[in-house]
Amino acid sequence: MANSIKLVRDDLRPPAGPPRRHLISIADLSRKDVERLLATARSLARSLEREMKKLPTLRGRTVVNLFYESSTRTSSSFELAAKRLSADVMSIKAAGSAVDKGESLKDTALTLAAYDPDVIVIRHPHIGAPRLIVGCTDAHVVNAGDGKHQHPTQALLDLYTIQQELGRVEGLHVAIVGDVLHSRVARSNVQALTLMGARVTLVGPPPLIPRGIEAMGCEVSHDIDTIKAADVVYVLRMQRERMQEGAAFVPSLREYTARWGITPERLRPGQKVMHPGPMNRGVEIDPRVADAEEALIVDQVRSGLVVRMAVLYDLLTHGPVEVKAAVAEEVA
Amino acid sequence: MLTCRDGKRDDLVIRGARVLDPGEGIDGVLDVRVDAGVVSQLGTGIPANGHRVVDGSGLLLAPAFVDPHVHLRTPGREDEETIESGTHAAAAGGFCVLLAMPNTEPVVDSAAVLGALLDSARAEAVVPVGFLAAITKGQRGAELTEMGELADRGAAGFSDDGVPVGSAGLMRRAIQYGAVTGLAVAVHCEESSLSSDGQMHEGAVSAELGLTGYPSIAESLMVARDLAIAAYESRPIHLLHLSARESVEALRRARADGVEATAEVTPHHLCLTDASIRSLDPNLKMNPPLRSADDRAALIEALRDGTISAIASDHAPHARHEKEVPFEAAPCGVTGLETAFSSLYTHLVEPGLVPLETLLERMSAGPAHAFGLDRPCIEVGAPANLVLLDLAAARRVEEHGFRSRSANSWLLGETLRGAVRMTVAAGRVAFEE
Numbered sequence: 001m002a003n004s005i006k007l008v009r010d011d012l013r014p015p016a017g018p019p020r021r022h023l024i025s026i027a028d029l030s031r032k033d034v035e036r037l038l039a040t041a042r043s044l045a046r047s048l049e050r051e052m053k054k055l056p057t058l059r060g061r062t063v064v065n066l067f068y069e070s071s072t073r074t075s076s077s078f079e080l081a082a083k084r085l086s087a088d089v090m091s092i093k094a095a096g097s098a099v100d101k102g103e104s105l106k107d108t109a110l111t112l113a114a115y116d117p118d119v120i121v122i123r124h125p126h127i128g129a130p131r132l133i134v135g136c137t138d139a140h141v142v143n144a145g146d147g148k149h150q151h152p153t154q155a156l157l158d159l160y161t162i163q164q165e166l167g168r169v170e171g172l173h174v175a176i177v178g179d180v181l182h183s184r185v186a187r188s189n190v191q192a193l194t195l196m197g198a199r200v201t202l203v204g205p206p207p208l209i210p211r212g213i214e215a216m217g218c219e220v221s222h223d224i225d226t227i228k229a230a231d232v233v234y235v236l237r238m239q240r241e242r243m244q245e246g247a248a249f250v251p252s253l254r255e256y257t258a259r260w261g262i263t264p265e266r267l268r269p270g271q272k273v274m275h276p277g278p279m280n281r282g283v284e285i286d287p288r289v290a291d292a293e294e295a296l297i298v299d300q301v302r303s304g305l306v307v308r309m310a311v312l313y314d315l316l317t318h319g320p321v322e323v324k325a326a327v328a329e330e331v332a
Numbered sequence: 333m334l335t336c337r338d339g340k341r342d343d344l345v346i347r348g349a350r351v352l353d354p355g356e357g358i359d360g361v362l363d364v365r366v367d368a369g370v371v372s373q374l375g376t377g378i379p380a381n382g383h384r385v386v387d388g389s390g391l392l393l394a395p396a397f398v399d400p401h402v403h404l405r406t407p408g409r410e411d412e413e414t415i416e417s418g419t420h421a422a423a424a425g426g427f428c429v430l431l432a433m434p435n436t437e438p439v440v441d442s443a444a445v446l447g448a449l450l451d452s453a454r455a456e457a458v459v460p461v462g463f464l465a466a467i468t469k470g471q472r473g474a475e476l477t478e479m480g481e482l483a484d485r486g487a488a489g490f491s492d493d494g495v496p497v498g499s500a501g502l503m504r505r506a507i508q509y510g511a512v513t514g515l516a517v518a519v520h521c522e523e524s525s526l527s528s529d530g531q532m533h534e535g536a537v538s539a540e541l542g543l544t545g546y547p548s549i550a551e552s553l554m555v556a557r558d559l560a561i562a563a564y565e566s567r568p569i570h571l572l573h574l575s576a577r578e579s580v581e582a583l584r585r586a587r588a589d590g591v592e593a594t595a596e597v598t599p600h601h602l603c604l605t606d607a608s609i610r611s612l613d614p615n616l617k618m619n620p621p622l623r624s625a626d627d628r629a630a631l632i633e634a635l636r637d638g639t640i641s642a643i644a645s646d647h648a649p650h651a652r653h654e655k656e657v658p659f660e661a662a663p664c665g666v667t668g669l670e671t672a673f674s675s676l677y678t679h680l681v682e683p684g685l686v687p688l689e690t691l692l693e694r695m696s697a698g699p700a701h702a703f704g705l706d707r708p709c710i711e712v713g714a715p716a717n718l719v720l721l722d723l724a725a726a727r728r729v730e731e732h733g734f735r736s737r738s739a740n741s742w743l744l745g746e747t748l749r750g751a752v753r754m755t756v757a758a759g760r761v762a763f764e765e
Contacts, residue, residue, distance in 0.1 A: 104653065104656070104657065105657060105658065106653075106656050106657070124658065125660075126657070126658035126659070126660035126661045127531075127541065127542060127543055127612065127658060127659055127660040128612040128614070128658035128659030128660055128661075128662075129658040131612045131658070131659075132656070132657065132658055146658070147542060147658075147660055148542030148543070148544075149541055149542040149543070150542070182542075183542075184542060187540065187541075187542055210538065210539035210545070211534055211535065211539060211545065211547075212534070212535045212536035212537075212538070212539045213536070213539035213540070214536075215536035215539065215540070216536075216539065216540055247528075
């Protein structure tokens with residue numbers, strides 16, 4: 001009996017195709033992948049200029065947003081992106097769900113997988129959570145931020161914003177300033193920017209710059225004056241929620257602001273300023289900078305929508321956004 | 333004290349194997365006769381005389397292995413391992429002795445807990461097992477255990493493995509007072525203010541992945557401290573699971589200065605580096621963490637030159653659901669009893685990094701010496717502690733193939749060469765296939 005059930009199940013499944021595609025890390029993408037995603041985003045942006053903003057492309061598809069960390073712009077833009085493409089969207093926040101009752105990530109993923117979603121977008125405080133979801137569902141998995149590891153759609157929308165505002169990415173010099181140690185945005189951006197031919201300098205207090213990060217192909221400086229040489233100054237949030245009591249990465253926020261805060265005086269006229277949000281005005285960024293014409297912060301949010309539309313579109317239609325086989329070992 | 337089930341000792345004739353006992357200077361195709369669990373004859377053409385005959389042709393017969401560092405999870409987490417399952421796993425890995433760590437629930441810090449374990453081992457253990465007792469009560473690093481009473485009750489040594497003894501003053505007292513027991517003091521070297529909530533080795537890979545770094549100096553600083561105490565007190569000390577080049581160098585200097593220090597290294601630290609963490613596989617998470625290629629090279633060199641004299645599996649079983657979580661949320665520890673020899677044979681001996689004789693010595697005589705145990709040997713009159721190895725056999729490590737109750741192996745899916753065909757422990761066949 002069990003045997004016949006199995007046969008029916010196999011019959012219902014399409015023949016084994018290529019492995020499911022996911023977006024877990026910028027490291028999984030080639031330069032061609034990124035160029036295709038940005039081109040898709042540009043054409044989707046044009047479609048949004050029409051009065052009727054909804055596209056039928058993903059009608060009948062299901063996108064699940066599974067957020068274990070608070071988020072405003074990422075969760076809202078994924079939700080709107082899916083809706084603009086006519087997909088059905090479920091947004092689940094850990095607070096108020098079975099997670100509160102102690103359900104494991106695996107069980108939550110299996111529960112959601114029972115609805116056969118096409119895409120699961122996950123944000124989770126722990127590095128490696130998207131990998132676990134990949135292992136227990138058939139859905140395409142999009143990493144919307146896992147701990148300090150990766151936030152690939154943020155880096156893609158940042159590339160898109162730079163390209164729109166400065167006309168190119170290749171050959172530009174971007175200074176990423178602040179708490180690199182705790183920043184998934186910084187890691188994804190270093191990979192994305194260097195992949196596209198930009199030069200990246202990380203600037204911040206020594207304890208907040210991870211040892212050995214130069215191996216990612218970027219430069220490191222502890223002197224805030226080095227940002228003057230950059231075309232774009234990318235300001236990171238001082239992640240107060242990730243600074244444990246007594247860790248003493250910096251003596252005080254006051255001293256941080258005095259030494260590394262981005263003020264108009266520290267910028268060169270015309271330098272573009274970016275920030276992934278949410279900002280701590282008056283800590284890592286002076287309000288005068290945040291509100292200046294050179295700030296691309298609102299443009300970044302706008303880019304987020306079309307870039308996330310492009311990612312969903314790409315995963316569910318053709319583009320090969322592949323997860324490279326993990327390096328399982330490195331022996332002799 | 334080593335304890336196992338009672339039972340009849342076996343009579344065997346193992347014929348035609350290459351007998352290799354580096355400690356006895358034996359290397360040749362020989363027959364070995366075992367009478368009532370004791371090696372009684374080595375030679376050629378030994379008659380069966382009613383004994384069971386084992387065909388060893390094409391196989392290697394060596395002194396069985398000693399694992400000085402195993403987590404049997406009993407009492408407290410019998411779902412992960414028991415004395416019975418853990419000793420079966422040890423036998424399948426070619427071990428004739430294992431030493432269990434005291435970081436159980438409750439901690440082995442009283443004669444009562446230790447006594448109960450010894451009673452269980454008498455009923456369950458298929459391979460002789462010794463139990464280390466904690467250095468400090470509850471492994472809390474505040475008060476010494478009653479080391480004298482624990483020694484009298486049968487402790488095999490002392491360790492707070494899993495956590496360091498944070499106070500240098502208390503560590504000194506443990507080494508001073510431990511002398512009255514004559515037992516080994518084995519230390520887990522970690523400066524917690526540097527390792528904090530470290531997830532992996534601090535370096536280029538942790539910078540890339542965003543995982544909190546656990547720097548080499550978190551280990552080597554504590555190694556230096558404990559070696560200094562041992563030197564000052566003129567007492568021996570055993571360093572558990574070394575992982576970093578700086579630690580190895582400190583140990584080499586101390587030994588050259590006459591400090592009676594021994595140390596162990598695990599198969600995973602000898603075979604892997606932090607680069608493998610890119611897969612974010614929770615079965616690659618352990619304490620100390622996998623380190624850089626340079627650290628790995630230093631460990632291999634130290635194993636070869638004898639600075640590190642023992643291999644320890646640090647077999648640390650975890651329930652499946654505990655490891656089926658994101659890397660960052662996973663507990664530390666991997667299993668290793670059943671794969672120790674084959675992983676090292678495949679990754680160190682076959683590529684020519686370590687001679688087979690050295691591997692056999694470091695898995696048997698080396699750890700036995702560090703804990704004052706008799707060296708397993710193939711000598712007339714010695715108890716039969718033998719492992720029969722098939723070096724040509726290749727086998728894929730599968731989740732369902734373990735005798736251990738847990739399958740959190742760092743080798744799942746990998747094909748290894750060098751299989752254990754038979755283990756004789758304390759004169760009895762404990763495993764065969």
